[in-house]
Amino acid sequence: LTDDFDIVITGAGAAGTAAAVSAAEAGRSTGRAIKIALIERGNQNDWGGNSRWTTANLQMTNTDQVNSTLYADLISDSQGMFPKEHASVIVSKAAEVIDWVGKKGVTFEKLKLRTSQPRMAPVGGGFAIISALRKSAQELGVEEVFETISYKLSQDGSGAINGIYVRDKVGRSRLISCRAAILSGGGFEGNKEMLARYIGREASFVAWEVPGTRMHMGECINMALEIGANPSGQYSGFHGFAVDIRSNAPVPPLVLGPSLGILINMQGVRFTDEGVPFDSLESITQAIIQQPENRAFLILDIKSRSLPGFETMIGTEIPPIEATRLDDLADLINVPRDILLDTVAKFNRAAQSGGTDKASIDHLQTFGISPKKSSRALTIDKPPFFCYPVAATVEFTWGGIETDTRSRVVATNGSPIHGLFAAGEIVGLNYHHYTGGSSVMRSLVFGRIAGAEAAQLTFQEKS
Numbered sequence: 001l002t003d004d005f006d007i008v009i010t011g012a013g014a015a016g017t018a019a020a021v022s023a024a025e026a027g028r029s030t031g032r033a034i035k036i037a038l039i040e041r042g043n044q045n046d047w048g049g050n051s052r053w054t055t056a057n058l059q060m061t062n063t064d065q066v067n068s069t070l071y072a073d074l075i076s077d078s079q080g081m082f083p084k085e086h087a088s089v090i091v092s093k094a095a096e097v098i099d100w101v102g103k104k105g106v107t108f109e110k111l112k113l114r115t116s117q118p119r120m121a122p123v124g125g126g127f128a129i130i131s132a133l134r135k136s137a138q139e140l141g142v143e144e145v146f147e148t149i150s151y152k153l154s155q156d157g158s159g160a161i162n163g164i165y166v167r168d169k170v171g172r173s174r175l176i177s178c179r180a181a182i183l184s185g186g187g188f189e190g191n192k193e194m195l196a197r198y199i200g201r202e203a204s205f206v207a208w209e210v211p212g213t214r215m216h217m218g219e220c221i222n223m224a225l226e227i228g229a230n231p232s233g234q235y236s237g238f239h240g241f242a243v244d245i246r247s248n249a250p251v252p253p254l255v256l257g258p259s260l261g262i263l264i265n266m267q268g269v270r271f272t273d274e275g276v277p278f279d280s281l282e283s284i285t286q287a288i289i290q291q292p293e294n295r296a297f298l299i300l301d302i303k304s305r306s307l308p309g310f311e312t313m314i315g316t317e318i319p320p321i322e323a324t325r326l327d328d329l330a331d332l333i334n335v336p337r338d339i340l341l342d343t344v345a346k347f348n349r350a351a352q353s354g355g356t357d358k359a360s361i362d363h364l365q366t367f368g369i370s371p372k373k374s375s376r377a378l379t380i381d382k383p384p385f386f387c388y389p390v391a392a393t394v395e396f397t398w399g400g401i402e403t404d405t406r407s408r409v410v411a412t413n414g415s416p417i418h419g420l421f422a423a424g425e426i427v428g429l430n431y432h433h434y435t436g437g438s439s440v441m442r443s444l445v446f447g448r449i450a451g452a453e454a455a456q457l458t459f460q461e462k463s
């Protein structure tokens with residue numbers, strides 16, 4: 001590796017590989033030499049961050065069409081905070097970018113999920129996308145630097161980016177000079193200090209993680225903030241699910257069924273509405289992470305275990321903890337028995353006996369209790385009783401830095417920082433509620449834009 005490049009990209013996930021290919025294609029199509037480096041923390045077996053591990057659901061009805069409600073969903077899920085110009089670009093460019101990825105050899109299929117909108121996904125998941133883009137980048141001459149992190153930006157006297165400091169796995173640091181830097185290193189879900197600082201004190205008790213999330217130490221966010229980038233996105237927010245804390249399964253041991261019973265914390269107390277719709281499960285995950293040690297227990301009785309669809313809502317391979325009496329269950333999970341009995345008694349008074357017919361119990365609500373349970377409010381009174389111990393997993397964080405729709409990083413005074421681009425999770429777009437199936441899509445769309453813009457800047461500076 002020489003220490004002199006036109007463009008240095010940090011992070012070989014969906015955004016970074018898309019940026020690398022797009023910049024290299026801009027060079028090839030104009031016949032101008034352009035030197036590009038792709039810096040990646042991972043090694044040959046674990047590179048690719050979250051993109052490597054996701055199924056990469058996409059909010060699309062077909063490869064040439066995004067869901068008709070996507071724009072409205074991005075805006076309404078975020079309570080109007082998702083930048084409208086970015087939402088427009090995602091919606092207008094998604095089909096084009098999927099076609100572009102398809103031409104690199106990735107095929108897409110329709111998924112059958114319980115989401116309210118249709119979804120498609122690449123065959124082979126996110127790994128298929130980043131593998132195809134990486135191969136394309138290699139063929140176009142992009143130089144890869146693995147097992148190395150970027151940690152600091154360098155600016156010239158006018159504030160323009162002129163280099164980036166990197167550190168290899170044996171601890172050697174050096175400055176690589178460049179005309180443009182593209183930051184695509186994801187969020188801060190792997191950084192316990194940042195999780196505790198921004199999301200909550202108990203968030204450093206991270207639960208089950210995919211290996212990709214551990215790669216996200218937040219350096220790219222911090223190095224941009226350090227030189228005056230504007231923070232953006234909800235720093236206290238994240239996307240994740242409740243997972244079985246006992247499991248070491250290679251796929252997330254999701255417990256998607258809080259609505260089947262009640263959730264209590266280690267003190268034996270309910271703390272959230274367990275009956276929110278499936279698309280709003282994130283509110284439950286965000287409540288769990290604020291509980292002591294990021295820990296909760298899903299308590300069920302035999303009625304709830306017999307409900308239709310139970311198996312599809314409990315994705316852990318480990319059987320529940322079981323007892324014929326509630327106080328014995330309390331002992332087994334080390335929760336104060338008098339408080340658990342009181343919590344269940346109060347809940348049962350506010351709940352309705354109902355039947356086990358899914359359609360009718362979906363409308364059962366509690367009365368006169370806080371927090372309420374807004375659906376499936378069935379009493380918990382028929383032994384045996386069951387428990388799944390769960391914790392919130394942080395799949396990706398929402399706080400990051402602001403970019404304009406050209407993927408240029410914006411400073412706190414609203415002006416672009418010359419030579420600095422960013423794309424993917426690192427860009428803070430989400431607030432309140434994440435619109436499922438939009439994250440890989442936006443990483444690809446804005447990664448591709450970042451690469452093309454960085455190439456243009458390089459051409460201008462060289463001419």
Ligand SMILES: Cc1cc2nc3c(=O)[nH]c(=O)nc-3n(C[C@H](O)[C@H](O)[C@H](O)COP(=O)(O)OP(=O)(O)OC[C@H]3O[C@@H](n4cnc5c(N)ncnc54)[C@H](O)[C@@H]3O)c2cc1C
Nearest residue numbers: 011013014015041048049050051057150185424425439440
């Ligand atoms: C289990 C799971 C399921 C998901 N499911 C979906 C889904 O179905 N649909 C969807 O749209 N989204 C989904 N997501 C989210 C989605 O995968 C990510 O938001 C998206 O892939 C992010 O792409 P990215 O390029 O920004 O980051 P990543 O793909 O995470 O890539 C970032 C890269 O940067 C590298 N890196 C980080 N810091 C540095 C540094 N300082 N120096 C060098 N390299 C660095 C990392 O090693 C990594 O390779 C899911 C996430 C998870 C964890």
